[in-house]
Amino acid sequence: VRARVNGWTLAVDPNAFVFHHGSHTWRGMGGAYDEWLHRNRRVHHDRLAAMSTARPSAGGRVDARRPSDRPEVSVIVRTIDRPGPLRDALTSLANQTFDSLEVVLVNDGGPGLEPLLGEFADLLDVRPVDLLRPGGRGAALNAGVENARGDRIAFCDDDDLVYPIHLDVLL
Numbered sequence: 001v002r003a004r005v006n007g008w009t010l011a012v013d014p015n016a017f018v019f020h021h022g023s024h025t026w027r028g029m030g031g032a033y034d035e036w037l038h039r040n041r042r043v044h045h046d047r048l049a050a051m052s053t054a055r056p057s058a059g060g061r062v063d064a065r066r067p068s069d070r071p072e073v074s075v076i077v078r079t080i081d082r083p084g085p086l087r088d089a090l091t092s093l094a095n096q097t098f099d100s101l102e103v104v105l106v107n108d109g110g111p112g113l114e115p116l117l118g119e120f121a122d123l124l125d126v127r128p129v130d131l132l133r134p135g136g137r138g139a140a141l142n143a144g145v146e147n148a149r150g151d152r153i154a155f156c157d158d159d160d161l162v163y164p165i166h167l168d169v170l171l
Helices: 024-028 033-053 083-094 114-119 136-147 166-170
Strands: 073-079 101-108 126-131 152-155
Touching: 033 083, 073 083, 073 136, 083 101, 083 114, 101 136, 126 136
Parallel strands: 073 101, 073 152, 101 126
Antiparallel strands: none
């Protein structure tokens, strides 16, 4: 993840895990390395989760997140009156290693989101879509698709968090 954040292009094989059979550590464990592999996988996922929810700094990412005429991916986020989880979901999107994205934020008849959107002005290209009355998940999703500019569409509800490499892996 650190390599990708620093601009390297990577291919990810989620089924690969590398360890050295000949190391002194593995030999000294007496064959208990299955337990260590599962532990290391949990540690890796915990670290990725922490990277997803840490507030990114605006420095270095702002130029890449300026609105473009045609982002590669539009991430549709549906919400209705849940600013706490929405803040976390937007933070996880702001931490993406993939830069050509916009967030189409569909407010399904809830209170205004302007103060919250101001927190992400330098971090994400957010296109707010306000529905006058709650229309439900389907109507909010359709409104998001209608307002998307990206070549591809992804979904992330206001109570979802995504790993920093989520869009890179999907693409």
